[in-house]
Amino acid sequence: MNKWMLSFTLLLALPSAATPLSPVEFSDDKLKARYYGLIAELRCPQCLNTNLAGSDAMIAQNLRETVRRLLLEGKSDAEVRAFLFERYGDFILYQPRWTARTYLLWTAPGLLVVFGLWILLRKNRLRQRSPAVLNPAEEARLKRLLDKI
Amino acid sequence: MAKQSVLVPVLVFAGLVILLGFGFRLSDPSYLPSQKLGEPLPEFRLPNLLDESQWLTEADFLGEPFLLNVWATWCPSCLAEHDALTSIRQQHGVRIMGINYSDDPIKARRWLQDLGDPYDYHVIDAKGTLAVDLGVYGAPETFVVGADGTILYRHVGVVTEAVFEETLANRLLSAADQL
Amino acid sequence: MIVELGHFCLVIACLLAVLQVAMPSIGLSRGNLLLVESARSLAAGVFVFTLFSFGALTLAFLEDDFSVAYVARNSNTLLPWPYKVSAVWGAHEGSFLLWTLVMSVWTLLVASFSKPLEQLFRARVLVVMAALGVGFYLFLLLTSNPFERSLPFFPSEGSDLNPLLQDFGLIVHPPLLYMGYVGLSVPFAFAIASLWSSQLDVSWARWSRPWTNAAWAFLTLGITLGSWWAYYELGWGGWWFWDAVENASFMPWLIATALIHSLAATEKRGVFKSWTVLLAVFGFSFSLLGAFLVRSGILTSVHAFAVDPDRGQVILAFLIVVIGGSLLLYSVRAWNLKSVVSFDRTGRENFILANNVLLTISATVILLGTLYPLAYEALTGGDKISVGPPYFNAVFVPLMLPMMVLMAFSQRSRWWSTDSSVLLKSQWPMLGASGALGAFVSWLLGGLDLWVAGVGTLAFWLVLNLIGELRRRVKGRSSPWQRLLKQPLSVWSMVLGHFGIAVVALGVVAAVMVSEETDLRMAPGDVETMGQLKISFFGTQAVEGPNYVADQGRFEIREGDELLAVLKPEKRRYLASQSVMTEADILVRFGGDIYVALGEPLSEGAWAVRIHIKPLVRFIWIGGVLIALSGFLSLLDKRYRARRATNDAKAVTETQKETVYG
Numbered sequence: 001m002n003k004w005m006l007s008f009t010l011l012l013a014l015p016s017a018a019t020p021l022s023p024v025e026f027s028d029d030k031l032k033a034r035y036y037g038l039i040a041e042l043r044c045p046q047c048l049n050t051n052l053a054g055s056d057a058m059i060a061q062n063l064r065e066t067v068r069r070l071l072l073e074g075k076s077d078a079e080v081r082a083f084l085f086e087r088y089g090d091f092i093l094y095q096p097r098w099t100a101r102t103y104l105l106w107t108a109p110g111l112l113v114v115f116g117l118w119i120l121l122r123k124n125r126l127r128q129r130s131p132a133v134l135n136p137a138e139e140a141r142l143k144r145l146l147d148k149i
Numbered sequence: 150m151a152k153q154s155v156l157v158p159v160l161v162f163a164g165l166v167i168l169l170g171f172g173f174r175l176s177d178p179s180y181l182p183s184q185k186l187g188e189p190l191p192e193f194r195l196p197n198l199l200d201e202s203q204w205l206t207e208a209d210f211l212g213e214p215f216l217l218n219v220w221a222t223w224c225p226s227c228l229a230e231h232d233a234l235t236s237i238r239q240q241h242g243v244r245i246m247g248i249n250y251s252d253d254p255i256k257a258r259r260w261l262q263d264l265g266d267p268y269d270y271h272v273i274d275a276k277g278t279l280a281v282d283l284g285v286y287g288a289p290e291t292f293v294v295g296a297d298g299t300i301l302y303r304h305v306g307v308v309t310e311a312v313f314e315e316t317l318a319n320r321l322l323s324a325a326d327q328l
Numbered sequence: 329m330i331v332e333l334g335h336f337c338l339v340i341a342c343l344l345a346v347l348q349v350a351m352p353s354i355g356l357s358r359g360n361l362l363l364v365e366s367a368r369s370l371a372a373g374v375f376v377f378t379l380f381s382f383g384a385l386t387l388a389f390l391e392d393d394f395s396v397a398y399v400a401r402n403s404n405t406l407l408p409w410p411y412k413v414s415a416v417w418g419a420h421e422g423s424f425l426l427w428t429l430v431m432s433v434w435t436l437l438v439a440s441f442s443k444p445l446e447q448l449f450r451a452r453v454l455v456v457m458a459a460l461g462v463g464f465y466l467f468l469l470l471t472s473n474p475f476e477r478s479l480p481f482f483p484s485e486g487s488d489l490n491p492l493l494q495d496f497g498l499i500v501h502p503p504l505l506y507m508g509y510v511g512l513s514v515p516f517a518f519a520i521a522s523l524w525s526s527q528l529d530v531s532w533a534r535w536s537r538p539w540t541n542a543a544w545a546f547l548t549l550g551i552t553l554g555s556w557w558a559y560y561e562l563g564w565g566g567w568w569f570w571d572a573v574e575n576a577s578f579m580p581w582l583i584a585t586a587l588i589h590s591l592a593a594t595e596k597r598g599v600f601k602s603w604t605v606l607l608a609v610f611g612f613s614f615s616l617l618g619a620f621l622v623r624s625g626i627l628t629s630v631h632a633f634a635v636d637p638d639r640g641q642v643i644l645a646f647l648i649v650v651i652g653g654s655l656l657l658y659s660v661r662a663w664n665l666k667s668v669v670s671f672d673r674t675g676r677e678n679f680i681l682a683n684n685v686l687l688t689i690s691a692t693v694i695l696l697g698t699l700y701p702l703a704y705e706a707l708t709g710g711d712k713i714s715v716g717p718p719y720f721n722a723v724f725v726p727l728m729l730p731m732m733v734l735m736a737f738s739q740r741s742r743w744w745s746t747d748s749s750v751l752l753k754s755q756w757p758m759l760g761a762s763g764a765l766g767a768f769v770s771w772l773l774g775g776l777d778l779w780v781a782g783v784g785t786l787a788f789w790l791v792l793n794l795i796g797e798l799r800r801r802v803k804g805r806s807s808p809w810q811r812l813l814k815q816p817l818s819v820w821s822m823v824l825g826h827f828g829i830a831v832v833a834l835g836v837v838a839a840v841m842v843s844e845e846t847d848l849r850m851a852p853g854d855v856e857t858m859g860q861l862k863i864s865f866f867g868t869q870a871v872e873g874p875n876y877v878a879d880q881g882r883f884e885i886r887e888g889d890e891l892l893a894v895l896k897p898e899k900r901r902y903l904a905s906q907s908v909m910t911e912a913d914i915l916v917r918f919g920g921d922i923y924v925a926l927g928e929p930l931s932e933g934a935w936a937v938r939i940h941i942k943p944l945v946r947f948i949w950i951g952g953v954l955i956a957l958s959g960f961l962s963l964l965d966k967r968y969r970a971r972r973a974t975n976d977a978k979a980v981t982e983t984q985k986e987t988v989y990g
Contacts, residue, residue, distance in 0.1 A: 025848060036845055041718050045181055045286035048630045049571050051716070054564040056910075056928075058223075058251050059286050062277030087284040089184045094716025096700075101708065105700050105715065109693045109723040116685040123681060124673055136744060158606065159655045162613075166648055168699060171706040172626035173637045179628055182710055
């Protein structure tokens with residue numbers, strides 16, 4: 001609750017800031033798409049789990065401007081991420097990097113699917129069709145036959 | 150289902166509980182450790198707040214350990230720590246560099262006039278580029294910087310006398326000792 | 329005085345809940361039917377006293393009694409009265425009182441509407457629910473009392489409800505979600521009761537189905553509403569962020585979805601007995617885990633209540649007792665529970681099994697991603713990492729796509745075994761038609777996007793299979809339309825539910841892949857052209873609300889020469905908290921929402937403006953509502969309306985009919 005208050009109070013002071021963040025203008029549509037993609041996957045370092053696109057905190061504005069500047073300088077997406085990683089660490093990247101510390105995170109879904117397939121195959125192989133078990137259609141037919149007797 | 154396979158959910162749950170228990174011992178989830186500790190001050194060339202025709206670079210501050218304080222007039226906590234900074238500077242003779250972050254220089258100068266100026270040096274970081282290079286994520290933040298420009302420590306939030314004595318003072322001293 | 333009465337009622341409710349655990353348990357062990365039946369009347373008592381307590385807190389809010397600390401923290405004299413009521417559940421203590429009230433409601437409902445249940449079994453179910461309730465009451469009374477007063481010095485004005493919460497969505501969203509979360513305690517209680525009594529046949533599955541469907545439907549509705557609210561309230565066009573608290577609601581939903589299908593298979597075919605018990609336990613466990621994550625403060629989230637870690641530790645202890653205890657009970661009683669695996673590879677049971685495996689994996693993966701930063705920090709000694717939407721989208725979508733494929737196939741499957749020609753050969757023409765329809769939709773939305781075409785194909789394929797299944801059911805000599813209308817409600821609910829999924833899938837893929845957004849500077853008189861649309865800005869004017877002042881912008885949206893709408897987004901400053909908030913304005917159109925929000929004011933009356941065009945985004949919530957409706961519809965099926973005397977027999981006959989023809 002307090003953190004919300006702080007970031008809102010910061011927002012409050014905005015109209016009086018002499019250098020308000022200029023709205024984003026890109027002449028190149030591809031750059032614009034890359035910009036929106038990047039600010040969606042970069043985290044606002046100050047906020048309670050928001051990306052740069054959704055935050056009006058001062059640092060988020062500065063970082064959006066930084067992303068824009070880097071893109072206009074011709075940096076690639078990877079370079080923009082690296083730039084911010086150098087300054088803020090893994091925290092600012094919503095997509096975790098592929099490192100020894102995140103192997104488990106990225107491989108677990110695949111491993112679980114393999115495990116799931118194994119369970120399915122096992123269940124199917126263990127199928128015992130005991131002769132005493134009839135399927136419902138067969139049961140209904142049996143009942144009709146017995147009724148005739 | 151075999152008895153062994155029943156143990157799996159129990160074990161997973163036990164692991165989960167232990168993890169969650171550990172969760173309480175961790176730091177405040179919104180606290181970010183600095184990535185810049187041990188690295189030199191980033192390069193910059195920014196105008197002096199008190200004389201905008203003068204440009205300052207990181208080289209102008211080397212020679213003695215100092216505190217680097219990120220502040221702004223729109224930041225209420227900065228107002229709160231202002232008096233503490235003044236008294237720390239007076240009592241301990243510490244050099245403090247002020248980075249005026251994403252602010253209006255006119256308002257900033259008036260603020261210093263009205264409330265007093267605890268800083269030895271001033272820099273205007275209008276676009277926040279220096280702040281981003283430092284890994285700042287909110288004002289106020291205070292860094293301990295060594296004589297050679299190495300960033301030694303970061304404190305996030307308001308600096309008080311107690312904070313200074315507990316965390317900043319000894320780092321400044323040991324940095325001075327290494328000269 | 330009312331406040332103290334409310335507190336007192338809460339204590340009485342707690343005591344009654346304790347009695348509701350103790351007396352029937354004694355009755356069960358001694359064979360005393362009178363004590364056993366007391367569970368039902370005590371449920372009424374618990375509910376009434378909890379309701380009084382809740383009413384007392386609501387009155388305190390409506391009367392601006394700021395001597396109550398909770399009221400002072402969350403309300404304000406200027407707050408409009410509907411929000412004063414919703415402020416009751418605006419923070420931790422009050423929302424937990426709501427949670428506990430909802431628990432007492434479900435317990436009373438189970439006590440009142442379980443006539444078909446065997447007496448002793450019903451008593452066990454109620455004892456389990458009452459035991460959970462006792463835990464909740466103790467937590468409330470001992471650590472999170474909403475009635476605490478801050479005497480003798482109390483503020484004359486409150487801090488105000490967070491402006492983000494001052495909205496209709498927030499009035500309805502938590503109660504619906506809690507009905508879902510807490511409702512999952514009913515199948516949980518049924519499962520525990522059956523383990524307790526070692527009555528692990530299929531009757532518990534039959535009778536817990538309507539309760540599970542209802543809880544699942546509420547949860548669906550709560551999640552859908554939350555997503556819709558985030559979209560129109562938060563100002564940047566997002567509707568799902570894989571935030572820890574959102575995940576905390578989605579994980580039980582996934583498990584509950586697996587549970588409703590597993591219960592169907594267990595009831596009709598006697599299979600998956602142990603799976604179903606485990607899913608019932610897991611469903612409610614995820615609910616409790618969610619409550620823990622939101623209220624413990626160990627994860628960062630905008631949704632999280634600010635609670636101190638001590639309370640979090642109490643919840644964790646409760647989690648250990650409830651979930652650990654259930655798993656231990658399961659391992660003791662059900663470890664040798666074997667269902668006869670009597671279905672064919674092509675049988676419906678197999679499709680349900682495969683889908684349930686995928687659903688459970690999805691829930692597990694989301695749990696992993698949500699808790700990974702915590703584990704990372706603990707194991708690396710303080711390094712922080714973020715796991716956000718890019719990760720969750722990357723792992724969830726590849727799990728969801730095969731589920732949609734299975735869903736399409738499985739509509740044509742029959743219990744036990746399916747004629748493979750029905751299953752396979754009839755699919756090719758349908759797949760072809762779906763592909764064409766998917767491509768068509770993609771073209772309609774502007775250009776050929778592969779994702780839209782692909783997911784569109786899957787969605788249409790599912791729908792075509794649903795239609796195919798309906799056609800099979802109405803085959804016969806008499807008029808097919810009449811037979812269609814005579815289909816049991818359970819069939820309609822199944823069709824509606826899966827249809828809803830197709831609608832959601834289409835909405836999601838369109839909103840993600842084909843939306844346009846732009847941030848730009850607009851001065852009064854500026855016109856922005858986006859495709860066929862012209863958006864003109866006419867400046868702002870100052871307006872006043874009940875507890876805020878705002879700059880209201882005026883935007884005219886034109887298509888060609890036709891004026892489509894005038895949008896009036898606002899930048900509000902709330903007087904009590906001085907916080908500033910953006911209120912977007914949205915034009916809802918079939919071709920796509922036009923979403924306009926004001927950013928920061930710039931020089932010379934110009935503003936930074938954010939414009940989004942979001943095609944088919946409404947489908948996400950329309951689909952969600954359809955899915956929830958399907959759950960509620962299933963409750964009306966005639967097998968549940970059979971009278972007491974011939975109840976079991978009739979219900980069994982209905983079920984058998986389903987099994988043969990279904």
